[in-house]
Amino acid sequence: MKKISILLCFLLAACAPAPDSQVVLPDLLPTATAYIDASYPTAQANVAAAPQSAAGININVNRAWLEGKNLNADVCYNLPDASDWSIWAASLTYGGAFLQEYGATLLSLQEAANGQPGLRCDTLTFVVAPDADLTNALITIEAIAAPPQPEDYCDIYMPKIQQAMLERGTGISLDCVDVNGVLTMQIVSRPAEMSQEQAEQIVYSDEFYTVRGPWAFPINLSQ
Numbered sequence: 001m002k003k004i005s006i007l008l009c010f011l012l013a014a015c016a017p018a019p020d021s022q023v024v025l026p027d028l029l030p031t032a033t034a035y036i037d038a039s040y041p042t043a044q045a046n047v048a049a050a051p052q053s054a055a056g057i058n059i060n061v062n063r064a065w066l067e068g069k070n071l072n073a074d075v076c077y078n079l080p081d082a083s084d085w086s087i088w089a090a091s092l093t094y095g096g097a098f099l100q101e102y103g104a105t106l107l108s109l110q111e112a113a114n115g116q117p118g119l120r121c122d123t124l125t126f127v128v129a130p131d132a133d134l135t136n137a138l139i140t141i142e143a144i145a146a147p148p149q150p151e152d153y154c155d156i157y158m159p160k161i162q163q164a165m166l167e168r169g170t171g172i173s174l175d176c177v178d179v180n181g182v183l184t185m186q187i188v189s190r191p192a193e194m195s196q197e198q199a200e201q202i203v204y205s206d207e208f209y210t211v212r213g214p215w216a217f218p219i220n221l222s223q
Contacts, residue, residue, distance in 0.1 A: 044221070047073075052215035056080065059141055059215040062121075066134065066221055071126045073139055073219075074107060079118035080211060082111070083146035083156075088210055092126040094137035102126050134221035141217075145210040153185035161185075161208055172199055 044065045051060035057077055064073040071092065079085045092099040107121040128134070148157055154176040165172045171191040176183045190199040 046220045048218040048220060049216065052213070052217065054213040054215055055211045057144065057211050057213070057215075059213070061139060061217040061219075064139070064217075064219045064221070066128075069127050069130065071128050071132075071134065071137075071221075073124045073217075074121060075124055075141065076119060076121040077141075077144060079112070079120055081146075082118065083148070083152075083209070085120060085144050085146040087122055087124065087141060087143075088145035088206075089142035090124055091140045091142065092128070092137065093140070094128070095133035097129075097132070099126050099128070134219065137219045137221065139217045139219060141213055141215040143210050143212040143214075145206060147206070148209055150184065151182065154183045157208055158185050161203055164208070165203070170202060172203060174203065 044063070047061050047064055049061070051058055053059075057080065059075060059077040062074045062076060064071065066072075075087065077085075077087075087104055089100070090102050092102070103125040105123045105125070107123055108119075109121075110119040112118040124139070153161075158174055158176060162174050165174070171189075171194070172187060173189040174185055175188045177186045177188075178184075187196070187199050187203060190196070
C-alpha cells in the first residue's frame with residue numbers, strides 16, 4: 001500500500017505544470033458591434049395642407065418627420081379658454097392602414113394675452129410599419145378637449161349643461177349641492193323612466209368640454 005501511494009505522488013508531480021509556466025486561454029468571445037436596421041429610416045415629410053379652421057379652432061401642422069418606427073408631427077392650435085385643452089382624438093391614414101393610437105408630448109403652452117387666445121403645441125407620434133408607404137398619408141385631428149375637474153362643473157359647465165337639457169326636453173334638472181364643504185353638481189330630478197346611469201351619461205357627456213373638427217393634413221414623405 002505504501003508503494004502505491006509513493007507511485008501516485010510521482011505521477012501527480014510529473015503531470016503538474018512548472019512553477020513559472022502560464023496557461024493561456026483563447027479569446028472565445030467576439031467583440032460586439034452596433035447593428036442599425038436600414039429598414040427604419042429617418043426623413044422629413046412635406047406637409048401639403050395650410051392651417052385648418054373648424055369650430056373656431058385653428059390648427060396647423062408645422063412639420064412632420066419619420067424617425068425609426070415613429071411618424072412624428074408638431075401640431076399647434078389656439079385654445080378656446082383657459083381650461084387644460086389637449087388633443088382628444090387623432091388618426092393617421094396611409095397605404096390602406098388606419099391608426100387611431102398615438103402618443104402626445106407637450107412642446108409649448110402660451111397663455112392668452114392682449115386679446116390673443118392661448119396657443120398650445122404638441123408632438124403627435126404614430127408607430128408605423130418599417131415598410132410604410134407615406135407618400136400619400138393623412139394626419140387628422142378629430143377633436144380637442146378639456147376634461148373638467150369635479151369642481152369645474154359648478155364653476156363653468158352647469159349653466160351650459162342645464163340649458164342643453166332644457167332645449168332637448170330631457171326632463172333632467174341639475175343643482176350644485178354642498179358635499180363635505182365642496183360644491184358638487186348633482187342630478188336632482190329626472191324622468192321616472194330614466195335610470196340614474198342613463199341620466200349621468202347624458203349630463204357628463206364629453207360633448208360639453210370637447211371641440212370637434214376634423215382638421216386634416218396630407219403629408220408626403222419620400223424615403
